[in-house]
Amino acid sequence: MADTLKVNPIDCTGHGVCAELLPELISVDEWGYPIVDPRPVPLALDREARRAVAACPALALKLMRTDEPARSR
Amino acid sequence: MTTTVNESVPGGAARQAAGLPRLLPAAPEDLRGHLARYGPTPYRGQTGVLIGDIEASGLTGRGGAAFPVYRKMAVVARGRGRKVIVANGSESEPASRKDELLLRLAPNLVLDGLQLAAEAVGATEAHLYLHYGPTPEILRALAERASRGLDGLGVTITQAPPRFLAGQETALVNRLSGGPALPTFQPPRVSERGLGGAPTLVQNVETLAHLALIARYGPRWFRAAGTDAEPGSMLTTVYQVDGKCRVFEAEIGAPLRTLLSSGAETQAWLVGGYHGSWLPMPQAVGLTLANDTLKRFGAAVGAGVLVALPADRCGLTEAARVTGYLAAESAGQCGPCLNGLPRIAAGLAELAGPGHRRQTRADVERWAGLVTGRGACNHPDGTVRFVRSALTVFAPEIALHARGQCSATNRKPFLPLPNGMPTSEDDWT
Amino acid sequence: MSGSTAFWYASRATGIVALLLLTAVLVLGILVNRQGRLPGLPRFAVTDLHRNLSLLAVAFIAVHVFTAVLDTYVHIPLISAVIPFSSGYERFWLGLGAISLDMMIAMIVTSLLRGRMNRILWRAIHLLAYASWPVAFAHSIGSSKDLQHGWMLDMAIGCALIVAAAVIYRLAHAARQVPRAGRVAAVYAQHTATTSRAMTSRQARRTRETVNR
Numbered sequence: 001m002a003d004t005l006k007v008n009p010i011d012c013t014g015h016g017v018c019a020e021l022l023p024e025l026i027s028v029d030e031w032g033y034p035i036v037d038p039r040p041v042p043l044a045l046d047r048e049a050r051r052a053v054a055a056c057p058a059l060a061l062k063l064m065r066t067d068e069p070a071r072s073r
Numbered sequence: 074m075t076t077t078v079n080e081s082v083p084g085g086a087a088r089q090a091a092g093l094p095r096l097l098p099a100a101p102e103d104l105r106g107h108l109a110r111y112g113p114t115p116y117r118g119q120t121g122v123l124i125g126d127i128e129a130s131g132l133t134g135r136g137g138a139a140f141p142v143y144r145k146m147a148v149v150a151r152g153r154g155r156k157v158i159v160a161n162g163s164e165s166e167p168a169s170r171k172d173e174l175l176l177r178l179a180p181n182l183v184l185d186g187l188q189l190a191a192e193a194v195g196a197t198e199a200h201l202y203l204h205y206g207p208t209p210e211i212l213r214a215l216a217e218r219a220s221r222g223l224d225g226l227g228v229t230i231t232q233a234p235p236r237f238l239a240g241q242e243t244a245l246v247n248r249l250s251g252g253p254a255l256p257t258f259q260p261p262r263v264s265e266r267g268l269g270g271a272p273t274l275v276q277n278v279e280t281l282a283h284l285a286l287i288a289r290y291g292p293r294w295f296r297a298a299g300t301d302a303e304p305g306s307m308l309t310t311v312y313q314v315d316g317k318c319r320v321f322e323a324e325i326g327a328p329l330r331t332l333l334s335s336g337a338e339t340q341a342w343l344v345g346g347y348h349g350s351w352l353p354m355p356q357a358v359g360l361t362l363a364n365d366t367l368k369r370f371g372a373a374v375g376a377g378v379l380v381a382l383p384a385d386r387c388g389l390t391e392a393a394r395v396t397g398y399l400a401a402e403s404a405g406q407c408g409p410c411l412n413g414l415p416r417i418a419a420g421l422a423e424l425a426g427p428g429h430r431r432q433t434r435a436d437v438e439r440w441a442g443l444v445t446g447r448g449a450c451n452h453p454d455g456t457v458r459f460v461r462s463a464l465t466v467f468a469p470e471i472a473l474h475a476r477g478q479c480s481a482t483n484r485k486p487f488l489p490l491p492n493g494m495p496t497s498e499d500d501w502t
Numbered sequence: 503m504s505g506s507t508a509f510w511y512a513s514r515a516t517g518i519v520a521l522l523l524l525t526a527v528l529v530l531g532i533l534v535n536r537q538g539r540l541p542g543l544p545r546f547a548v549t550d551l552h553r554n555l556s557l558l559a560v561a562f563i564a565v566h567v568f569t570a571v572l573d574t575y576v577h578i579p580l581i582s583a584v585i586p587f588s589s590g591y592e593r594f595w596l597g598l599g600a601i602s603l604d605m606m607i608a609m610i611v612t613s614l615l616r617g618r619m620n621r622i623l624w625r626a627i628h629l630l631a632y633a634s635w636p637v638a639f640a641h642s643i644g645s646s647k648d649l650q651h652g653w654m655l656d657m658a659i660g661c662a663l664i665v666a667a668a669v670i671y672r673l674a675h676a677a678r679q680v681p682r683a684g685r686v687a688a689v690y691a692q693h694t695a696t697t698s699r700a701m702t703s704r705q706a707r708r709t710r711e712t713v714n715r
Contacts (some may be wrong), residue, residue: 008258009407010449011621013715017546029443033408035712037622057534059621064260379603405685408714415689420695430697 003063004039005049009033011060018061021052040066091299094322095306096282097178104217114185114223115288121150123193123288130292131304132284136161136240136277137346137376139364145274148264150194152272158196158226159249159268160187162203162278163233163240166346167398168378168489169309172278173204174320179282180214186281188224189288195273199226201358202245206232234501235491237347237402241450242267242275244404253501255404256450277376279308280488296457299325303363309377314338316383316487325374326363334381341382341466343488345375347395348455350462351388371462377393380488387481389470391488392463393418393425397457401494410453413444417460434471437464440447514648516566518657521642523559525661527552528635529668536675537715553613560610563603595644601640605630613663635665680713688713 005025014032017024024045025037041049041063053061102110117123130141149156160183164172176183191199201211207230218224231249233239239254244266248254269271276284283305287295296304303325311319314334323332333342335358342352344360350372352360360366364373382388400418405411420437423429441460444453464471473480495501513542530552532541540548567583578596582589584604612619612627639662643649649658680688692713 008449009409009447010256010258012408013537014408015534015545017549020544020546030414031408031410033412033447035447053687054617055546057549059624401686403686405682405714411685411714412689415686415695419690419693494684494687496687498681500683 003049003067004038004040004044004066005036005053006062006064007036008060008062011058013058013060015057017055017057018052021055022048024054025049034061036061038049081343093306093324095286095298096175096182096279096308097320097322101178102181104181104214105220107179111185111286111289112180113294114285115186116189116225117209117288120193120195123189123284124150126287126292127193127284130287130295132287132295133279133303134277135279135307135376137166139350139373142276142280143150145264145276146190146194148262149196149272152265155198155271155372156194156196157198157200157271157273158187158191158194158266159200159202159245159273159275160184160278160281161240161245162201163245164204165233165235165237165240166348166376166378167491168312168318168346169310169376170318171310171320171377175279175282175308176203176208177210180210181218182282182285183278184214184218184224184228184276185285185288186276186283187228188226190274190276190281190284191226194272196274197226198268198271199228200249200268201228201230202233202240202249203230204233204235206230236495236501237399238404238450238452239501240417241452242314243450245275245363246273246496248502251468253498256452257408257502258449272460289477300365302365307362307374307377309362309379312380312487314381314383318489322363323362326361329360329362329379332362333379338384339381340384341388343378343380346378347399347459347488348451349373349375349378349454350458351392351466352462353466371458382487383483385481385483386487387425387470387479387484388463389421389469389474390479390481390484392460392467393421393489394486395488396421396456396460396463398490399452399459403452404450409444409447411478413440414453414456416440417456419446421460421463423473424474427474427479429475434464484486507573507575509569510575513566513569513573514646516562516569517642517646518648518654520566521560521638521658521661522553523562524635524638525664527559528631528665530555530588531631532668534671555691556606556610556613560606563606567603581609592645595641598637598644599641602641603636605634609634626665632669639665682714685713 012033016028016032016034018034019026019028022045025041028037029035049063053063098106106434120255124143124146127146132142133139134142162172162176164170187199187201203211211230215228215302233248234419236254238244238256239248241256242263243257243259244254246263247257249268262276263273267275283295299305306322306324309321309323309332311321311332321332329342329344333339336356341354342357344350344352344367350370352370352372356393357370360370362374367373376501382391396418400414403410403414417437417440420433422435436461441457445457448456485496530548534548534552538548539545540551555677567580570578573582576591578589578591582596582600584600584607586600586604587593589596608627609630616624639658643658648654
């Protein structure tokens with residue numbers, strides 16, 4: 001059981017804070033909106049992922065439980 | 074454009090054997106005629122029982138998504154507290170007319186299905202969500218049923234706004250709650266938390282009509298038509314090269330050439346409506362009305378809209394017109410869709426014009442990649458499927474237009490589109 | 503200097519610093535909302551600074567309150583810091599301070615819980631900032647003789663002007679914002695303008711063409 005990052009695209013207004021804090025998993029498109037890695041968050045990045053979720057000014061980034069196994073990289 | 078029901082589809086012998094037509098009577102049927110033909114509504118007397126039959130029948134949703142009906146019903150039935158059922162007759166696809174016809178000719182079948190499904194999942198609240206609102210046929214059917222005490226639940230009718238996304242499940246729930254018909258983020262799915270937070274079963278009206286027949290004749294009867302993997306029959310809205318709109322009930326798995334014009338007068342086929350795919354002719358001529366064969370070309374039956382584009386039209390121009398419509402119908406809530414679809418539409422309009430900048434084709438492909446999977450609903454994905462298939466099938470036309478030429482001899486628009494863009498918040502309610 | 507006077511001076515000093523900090527916090531909050539940046543700093547610096555300075559401001563307010571309570575020259579019960587108009591001394595002006603502090607506590611508590619609460623509710627409470635600052639300002643001017651003349655008065659007026667400018671900037675954006683139903687048309691307009699000016703795609707990216715911010 002691992003967590004996956006998901007962005008609520010309706011709430012997201014493209015602040016881009018998430019991509020700064022978690023460039024390994026989140027990049028920004030040409031309009032400023034996040035492109036989020038759909039795979040489960042590697043354990044080593046779990047803390048950074050939680051920080052990014054907390055930092056989103058629009059509360060649009062979420063960490064959701066999935067049934068896939070955790071990956072290490 | 075008149076809509077007619079055509080009972081004699083080529084290959085008629087096969088159709089009779091399969092027991093078609095199942096859903097559509099030749100003329101609008103009142104309650105007396107309906108009961109004479111089908112008998113009384115076969116309530117099971119408790120929740121859950123019907124779901125097993127629906128599972129055995131293999132019935133999938135006829136609203137376009139083709140989701141297994143029993144699974145949605147099971148999720149709703151499993152939910153706690155009160156439940157809601159909605160018959161979705163919004164028919165938001167501009168080219169589709171089958172639900173409208175079904176509701177005019179056989180409203181009692183749909184209403185039977187609504188009550189039977191409500192019983193099966195334990196719903197205590199029923200809604201009818203309709204493109205044209207309460208029509209005379211619906212009102213008469215409801216009144217007749219009420220006077221005979223046929224229905225377990227009263228039905229609330231709500232008119233859907235004429236928006237492409239109005240029939241999307243979360244947009245539907247949003248509208249029924251008194252808000253605009255705009256999609257919301259999932260999770261939660263409406264079958265888990267929908268109208269007023271209650272598990273809500275949303276089914277297309279044609280799906281409910283099939284369900285009403287399965288409840289009477291059983292899953293094996295249903296499977297006597299269609300294929301093993303995709304059983305049953307479905308209503309299709311067909312535009313042959315003469316431009317007339319006809320609704321046929323066809324067996325799933327029927328060869329598309331028995332429904333659609335093929336041959337020299339046909340330039341290409343569009344299968345699955347405006348979120349569907351263009352298919353090249355003559356390569357696609359052997360395909361059938363089944364996702365099994367269509368998926369090899371990246372296509373699906375969707376809600377059964379089938380179009381044969383005449384050879385004298387410009388496919389690129391038609392595709393650009395539709396894409397402009399799809400972009401205008403974006404809810405504008407999600408950054409990628411809001412930014413991507415108008416640009417894709419503008420790019421396609423440029424490709425359909427005389428000459429275009431060298432970069433445009435690559436831009437459109439880049440934007441298409443950027444919007445896929447990044448909205449709260451499937452609108453960007455469906456639009457991209459339509460656009461990509463158009464760019465593939467009409468590639469020779471793109472090259473011609475780049476040189477300032479066009480192969481079309483007829484400039485009249487072919488694909489049906491409503492007039493005007495939504496401009497104010499009221500256009501979504 | 504007696505112990506009592508030291509407390510009194512400490513309370514006045516921390517109060518002034520708190521006002522400055524709250525001014526910065528409000529401006530930074532508007533900057534976050536408008537996706538503005540501080541020169542040379544990453545975007546998360548704006549959000550982090552806004553958050554950290556707000557906690558620092560509360561720390562200074564805590565000292566400001568406790569030193570005022572501990573000072574024996576006038577009697578100010580501790581509870582009057584959160585129950586408005588319950589102190590004998592300067593009942594009205596201190597009461598305003600309590601009102602402002604109550605709103606700040608609501609904003610901070612909800613922000614600490616923001617991952618677990620309803621987004622709309624969080625936002626509604628956070629909008630109290632626009633009420634909390636003016637009330638704190640009135641408390642500062644009304645209850646402190648220092649701020650009523652000299653360079654401290656100039657400084658207080660400076661803070662008020664900064665906040666006014668920031669709020670006007672925020673309201674101007676809200677007035678200019680394209681309503682949802684008009685966004686697609688706005689994107690078409692931006693796209694046409696971009697392509698007709700034949701910008702490079704890099705320039706287009708920098709203009710951040712989007713309308714749902």
